[in-house]
Amino acid sequence: MIKDDILKNIEHAYTNPSSCRDCRMNSLCISNVLRPEELYKLDQIIKRGSPFQAQQAIFKSGDKYTSLYAVRSGSVKTFCLDTDGREQVTGFYLPGETFGWDGLNTNYHQNTAVALETTSVCELPYHQLELLGSTTPPVSKHVVKLIGKEINTNQKLIALLAANSAHQRVASLLLSISARLAKQKLSSTRFRLPMSRGEISNYLGLTVETVSRAFSYFQRTGYLKVNKKEIELVDKQRLERLLTHPEECE
Amino acid sequence: MIKDDILKNIEHAYTNPSSCRDCRMNSLCISNVLRPEELYKLDQIIKRGSPFQAQQAIFKSGDKYTSLYAVRSGSVKTFCLDTDGREQVTGFYLPGETFGWDGLNTNYHQNTAVALETTSVCELPYHQLELLGSTTPPVSKHVVKLIGKEINTNQKLIALLAANSAHQRVASLLLSISARLAKQKLSSTRFRLPMSRGEISNYLGLTVETVSRAFSYFQRTGYLKVNKKEIELVDKQRLERLLTHPEECE
DNA sequence: CGGACCTTTGAAGACATTCAAGGCCTGTGG
DNA sequence: CCACAGGCCTTGAATGTCTTCAAAGGTCCG
Numbered sequence: 001m002i003k004d005d006i007l008k009n010i011e012h013a014y015t016n017p018s019s020c021r022d023c024r025m026n027s028l029c030i031s032n033v034l035r036p037e038e039l040y041k042l043d044q045i046i047k048r049g050s051p052f053q054a055q056q057a058i059f060k061s062g063d064k065y066t067s068l069y070a071v072r073s074g075s076v077k078t079f080c081l082d083t084d085g086r087e088q089v090t091g092f093y094l095p096g097e098t099f100g101w102d103g104l105n106t107n108y109h110q111n112t113a114v115a116l117e118t119t120s121v122c123e124l125p126y127h128q129l130e131l132l133g134s135t136t137p138p139v140s141k142h143v144v145k146l147i148g149k150e151i152n153t154n155q156k157l158i159a160l161l162a163a164n165s166a167h168q169r170v171a172s173l174l175l176s177i178s179a180r181l182a183k184q185k186l187s188s189t190r191f192r193l194p195m196s197r198g199e200i201s202n203y204l205g206l207t208v209e210t211v212s213r214a215f216s217y218f219q220r221t222g223y224l225k226v227n228k229k230e231i232e233l234v235d236k237q238r239l240e241r242l243l244t245h246p247e248e249c250e
Numbered sequence: 251m252i253k254d255d256i257l258k259n260i261e262h263a264y265t266n267p268s269s270c271r272d273c274r275m276n277s278l279c280i281s282n283v284l285r286p287e288e289l290y291k292l293d294q295i296i297k298r299g300s301p302f303q304a305q306q307a308i309f310k311s312g313d314k315y316t317s318l319y320a321v322r323s324g325s326v327k328t329f330c331l332d333t334d335g336r337e338q339v340t341g342f343y344l345p346g347e348t349f350g351w352d353g354l355n356t357n358y359h360q361n362t363a364v365a366l367e368t369t370s371v372c373e374l375p376y377h378q379l380e381l382l383g384s385t386t387p388p389v390s391k392h393v394v395k396l397i398g399k400e401i402n403t404n405q406k407l408i409a410l411l412a413a414n415s416a417h418q419r420v421a422s423l424l425l426s427i428s429a430r431l432a433k434q435k436l437s438s439t440r441f442r443l444p445m446s447r448g449e450i451s452n453y454l455g456l457t458v459e460t461v462s463r464a465f466s467y468f469q470r471t472g473y474l475k476v477n478k479k480e481i482e483l484v485d486k487q488r489l490e491r492l493l494t495h496p497e498e499c500e
Numbered sequence: 501c502g503g504a505c506c507t508t509t510g511a512a513g514a515c516a517t518t519c520a521a522g523g524c525c526t527g528t529g530g
Numbered sequence: 531c532c533a534c535a536g537g538c539c540t541t542g543a544a545t546g547t548c549t550t551c552a553a554a555g556g557t558c559c560g
Contacts, residue, residue, distance in 0.1 A: 080409060084494045088409040102405065104398025110405070134384060147397055148354025154404040155352065155360065159330060159338040161411035162455030166516065197539060205412030207517055212540055228525090228539085244334050416548065447507060457549055462508055478507085478557085507556075518545070523538105530533080 047123040052115035065103025067123045074119025075194035078111040089203040116194040169204040170214040193229040297373040302365035315353025324369025325444035328361040339453040366444040419454040420464040443479040
């Protein structure tokens, strides 16, 4: 039976993450939480559209909120329009991460989500997710956890913006990306930034020039090697120390 | 029967907000969303403890996450400890607002919540809320909306911190408090700030001195009247214009 | 009354921004 | 294939805003 095949596939993915080509449910941090049948049911409601091109919108501010999304490959930024109409980046999302929670309150998206590069996403229709959750508690529990993660991520960003210098903000973003790539079993010391300097600066509440100078500084002082968007973390420990004990880092 | 009495009370509160002395469920933005029976069921699971004194913790970072909370009267701040151990205020909560979502992901609170003044809160045990939600969908739908509100609030704060000057940040906080008091049918032009200058500055990512200077400036230029923590918004429109068109406000 | 804490104000200094210019890469069209 | 235009990124110098340091006034509470 087809169903059994799929179930088998998913179970395989469960034990062997990297083999899961078609879906990244495993990456959705679900692997060790849901059982194969539950995963199967979840898998059934996922819509897989064709990939988005760079700069293409996945949803726009004002759109009806119908689904939440998970990055399968590529990357996504979300932004809202400030009171004075300027764009404010509110998040970057890498493979295995979910986004689109910003419509929960009003049922309309407050943010716009845009692919930073060629990107494929899983779309989970919220209504079906609700139905599934009501019959399969572990699913709804896990969804709640994902929401909680979004809240915690946002609070960390608030703390970062409120209390850290330009160098610390840039360092923090790099370390965050590094850690998130590590979760996907990708290299945490060499990676390519999917976003531009302008997007980084906007996200971190700085100017492009300041971010650029931070990269130069980190390169000059041996924290990083930078080649355009290619980053190599040379001295990750010292970068971490910069966040906790900045005074030690001359 | 007692049940009928309570139901009647709640229904009364439903149509006549200000009469609801014992609980502020109506204030929880639930009034026009849930029907009286649903409200009754929700009311049944609410724990009403004795009020908290100023500076008293409602929950602490690391506590097991068991409940979410709604401010009945008084006010609350939440804060987390930064990477370097300093306190970072992440939110202020006024009557009718809910807090305590920060434990959804890990089941342990990331934040500490402290009463800013004598404060009474409703405690909603999360487990019971889940149970109730599974039999009464409107309840769980509403909870989801409340979570969504928290996410939107946090994102607005991110935008504020990333893109606004000191004056704008202070103005924005005052206008936010004003609007939130208005929702409770309280005066939106004269109010008493429950938090100290230090707490404001921490929340807004500024120093105490800068916040103090902002208040002085606003007073000097006729935006506000300030008397310690008593605030009167004299020219609210111009304050709003400061956020959208700062260049016009000399 | 005295002391601790919060708030305000001033002056000096630091850090990030603004303004300006040049380099590099990409893609387009001649 | 080369030339050129337009992004994007980098670097420098000047400016400005916020912070830091310092001190004094106010208020609350013992």
